Amino acid sequence: MSQLPEVAANPYGAELAAAKKAVALAARLCQRVQRGILQSDVQSKADRTPVTVADYGSQVLISLVLKKELPSQSFSMVAEEDSKDLRKDDAQEILEHITSLVNETIVNDGSYNMSLSKEDVLAAIDGGNSEGGPSGRHWILDPIDGTKGFIRGDQYAIALGLLDEGRVVLGVLGCPNLPLKSTNMHNGSSSGDQVGSFFFATIGCGARVEALEGSEPQKISMCSIKNPADASFFESFEASHSKRDLTSSIAEKLGVQAPAVRMDSQAKYGALARGDGAIYLRIPHKGYIETVWDNAAGSIVVTEAGGMVKDASGNDLDFSKGRYLDRDRGIIATNKYLMPMVLKAVQEAIKEEQ
Ligand SMILES: Nc1ncnc2c1ncn2[C@@H]1O[C@H](COP(=O)(O)O)[C@@H](O)[C@H]1OP(=O)(O)O
Numbered sequence: 001m002s003q004l005p006e007v008a009a010n011p012y013g014a015e016l017a018a019a020k021k022a023v024a025l026a027a028r029l030c031q032r033v034q035r036g037i038l039q040s041d042v043q044s045k046a047d048r049t050p051v052t053v054a055d056y057g058s059q060v061l062i063s064l065v066l067k068k069e070l071p072s073q074s075f076s077m078v079a080e081e082d083s084k085d086l087r088k089d090d091a092q093e094i095l096e097h098i099t100s101l102v103n104e105t106i107v108n109d110g111s112y113n114m115s116l117s118k119e120d121v122l123a124a125i126d127g128g129n130s131e132g133g134p135s136g137r138h139w140i141l142d143p144i145d146g147t148k149g150f151i152r153g154d155q156y157a158i159a160l161g162l163l164d165e166g167r168v169v170l171g172v173l174g175c176p177n178l179p180l181k182s183t184n185m186h187n188g189s190s191s192g193d194q195v196g197s198f199f200f201a202t203i204g205c206g207a208r209v210e211a212l213e214g215s216e217p218q219k220i221s222m223c224s225i226k227n228p229a230d231a232s233f234f235e236s237f238e239a240s241h242s243k244r245d246l247t248s249s250i251a252e253k254l255g256v257q258a259p260a261v262r263m264d265s266q267a268k269y270g271a272l273a274r275g276d277g278a279i280y281l282r283i284p285h286k287g288y289i290e291t292v293w294d295n296a297a298g299s300i301v302v303t304e305a306g307g308m309v310k311d312a313s314g315n316d317l318d319f320s321k322g323r324y325l326d327r328d329r330g331i332i333a334t335n336k337y338l339m340p341m342v343l344k345a346v347q348e349a350i351k352e353e354q
Pocket residue numbers: 142144145146147148235236237238240241242263264265266284285288294
C-alpha cells in the first residue's frame with residue numbers, strides 16, 4: 001500500500017488501508033462469480049444461488065481481512081447478510097461452495113496462510129450482526145450492493161464504511177464494472193478504457209479514485225455546475241427502486257434537459273463524486289426503509305469530494321440510529337450550489353403528489 005503523505009497523516013490511515021485491502025479481495029471473489037453467471041446458460045441465470053454465494057463470500061472475506069489487519073481493535077460490523085439460512089439442513093451444499101470459493105480466493109491472493117472451515121465461514125458472516133448505534137466504532141458493510149445489476153452483468157459495488165461515535169468517518173467503494181475514466185471531462189482523467197473504479201474517502205482528507213487493479217490515486221471533486229438546466233441526474237436502474245414519476249417531475253421543475261442516467265448501486269455516489277453527473281435522486285416508493293449499508297460509504301465519498309447529501313427535508317443523514325437510516329422520504333446528493341434548488345423542487349413534487 002503506497003503511503004501517500006495525506007494517508008500517513010490520516011487519523012484513520014490504518015483503517016483505510018485495511019478497508020481497501022478487504023474490499024479489493026472481496027471484489028476479486030465477486031468478479032469471478034459474476035463471470036460465471038454471465039457465462040452460464042439462461043436456465044441457471046434465473047437461479048439466485050450464484051449471487052447468494054457471492055454476497056456471503058464477500059462478507060466473509062471483508063470481516064476476515066479487517067480482523068487480521070487491525071488485530072488490536074475491537075470489532076463490530078453492521079452488515080447486510082446473516083447466517084440464518086445457511087444453517088439450515090438444505091443449505092449445506094451452498095455453504096460448502098462458499099467455503100471453497102473463500103479459501104480459493106485467499107490462496108490466489110497469497111497474503112494469508114489460512115484455510116476456513118464451514119463453521120469459520122458461518123462465524124465470519126455473523127461478525128456482521130452488530131446493531132451499530134451512536135457510540136463506539138462500527139464497520140458498515142454491503143457485501144454486494146446492487147444485486148440486480150450484479151446478476152445482469154451491470155454495475156454493483158462492494159461498499160464498506162466506518163462509523164465512529166455516530167459519524168461516518170471512512171468509506172470505500174469497489175465498483176468492478178465502472179470505467180475508471182470519467183464519462184465527463186470535468187475531472188479530465190485520461191486513464192484509457194480501464195474498467196474497475198475504487199473510490200475511497202476519510203473525513204477531512206478528501207475523496208480519491210484509483211483503478212481497482214491498483215494505480216496512482218487521484219483526488220476527485222464534484223462538478224461545479226450552478227445552473228440546473230446544465231445538470232444531469234442519476235437514479236436507480238430498477239424502476240421498482242425509484243419513483244420515476246416523482247423524479248421526472250423534479251427534473252422538469254429544475255429545467256434539467258438531459259435524460260436520467262440510470263445505474264445500479266452506490267456506483268452512482270462514486271460517479272457523482274468525480275463529476276460524471278451533477279445530481280443523484282434516490283426517491284424510493286413509499287414505505288421503503290433505507291438501511292445504513294446502502295448509503296454510508298457512498299455518502300462520505302460524495303461529501304469529501306465537496307458535495308452534500310441530504311434527506312428530502314434537507315436534514316443530514318443520521319447513521320447513528322442502528323441498522324436503518326432515520327430519514328424523511330428520499331435522499332438527494334448534489335453540489336452546494338444546486339442543493340437548495342433541488343430540495344425545493346423535491347419538496348414541491350412530493351407535496352403535489354399528496
Ligand atoms: N424496493 C427497493 N427500493 C429501493 N432500494 C432497494 C429496494 N430493494 C432493495 N434495495 C436496495 O437498494 C439498493 C439498490 O439501489 P439501486 O436501485 O440504486 O441500485 C441496493 O442496495 C438494494 O439492495 P441490495 O444491496 O440487496 O442490492
